[in-house]
Amino acid sequence: MERELSGKVALVTGAGRGIGRAIALKLAELGATVLVNYNGSSEKAKEVVEEIERNGGSAEAVGCNVADHAACGQMIKSAVEKYSHVDILVNNAGITRDNLIMRMTEEEYDSVLDIDLKGVFNTMKHLSRYLLKQRGGKIINISSASGVLGNAGQANYSAAKAGVIGLTKSVARELAGRGICVNAVAPGFIDTEMTKAMPEKTREAAVSAIPMGRMGEPGDIAEAVAFLAGRGADYITGQVICVDGGMAI
Ligand code: NAP
Numbered sequence: 001m002e003r004e005l006s007g008k009v010a011l012v013t014g015a016g017r018g019i020g021r022a023i024a025l026k027l028a029e030l031g032a033t034v035l036v037n038y039n040g041s042s043e044k045a046k047e048v049v050e051e052i053e054r055n056g057g058s059a060e061a062v063g064c065n066v067a068d069h070a071a072c073g074q075m076i077k078s079a080v081e082k083y084s085h086v087d088i089l090v091n092n093a094g095i096t097r098d099n100l101i102m103r104m105t106e107e108e109y110d111s112v113l114d115i116d117l118k119g120v121f122n123t124m125k126h127l128s129r130y131l132l133k134q135r136g137g138k139i140i141n142i143s144s145a146s147g148v149l150g151n152a153g154q155a156n157y158s159a160a161k162a163g164v165i166g167l168t169k170s171v172a173r174e175l176a177g178r179g180i181c182v183n184a185v186a187p188g189f190i191d192t193e194m195t196k197a198m199p200e201k202t203r204e205a206a207v208s209a210i211p212m213g214r215m216g217e218p219g220d221i222a223e224a225v226a227f228l229a230g231r232g233a234d235y236i237t238g239q240v241i242c243v244d245g246g247m248a249i
Helices: 018-029 042-054 069-083 106-134 145-149 155-178 200-208 218-229
Strands: 009-012 033-038 059-063 088-091 137-142 180-187 240-243
Touching: 009 018, 009 069, 018 033, 018 042, 018 088, 018 218, 033 042, 033 069, 042 059, 059 069, 069 106, 088 106, 088 218, 106 137, 106 155, 106 180, 137 155, 137 218, 145 155, 145 180, 145 240, 155 180, 180 218, 218 240
Parallel strands: 009 033, 009 088, 033 059, 088 137, 137 180, 180 240
Antiparallel strands: none
């Protein structure tokens, strides 16, 4: 059966769990072959691949630390050699190391910037030469409401996620002439291990700031990504879609 993303190859970073997992499952459901990237969670990534295969789809787990520039180049080169094209890149991998600015260590700052911002540069830089040759493709970068609004205790994360928006808009301008769309999705407060790690009081305060009065699910983000990856978004580039229950209104 022909589906929206049949014949497409998608690379989703950090897809062994959380939002990345939901995105990988959704893109596979729409017919894409999915490269399920992981860094630490190799077993979980394999489970995602098995789930996709059980549902009749095609996937492969690929290990790579997105903060490693050379390793990202190798991951993308291998993918293009094996599949001959990669059409969709979803930069989802991310971490938090929250602290108030006066207590934040240099390591906390650098590690978040290295993964959440430089990681997005690393994969886009390496894939862009192939996308330019094939004259088409979709890049979707996962930013955050923290990058749009700022957030106390997240100076490092907000800087990285705001940086992702600037990176998205600049690369969108660079690649638009070859039919390549580059957009960002900014999730609000989504129920994953990242938010489960927050103290209960902080979680309650975060939920009370959401006009819709509840947290989002990973699937809510996957729907927006699937839209941007599909044909219905072929004339949309350089945009940020906030999927946040109204947080960033
Ligand atoms: P999560 O459950 O903590 O998952 C994080 C994912 O990132 C994991 O799959 C992890 O892979 C991957 N990752 C971390 N460091 C990596 C590295 N160096 N190289 C490759 N992969 C790496 O977080 P999540 O909530 O699903 O978040 C996914 C994305 O959404 C992140 O960019 C996050 O900032 C963003 N976001 C989340 C929320 C939220 O409320 N949850 C809100 C706004 C934005 P391994 O386990 O294999 O290391």
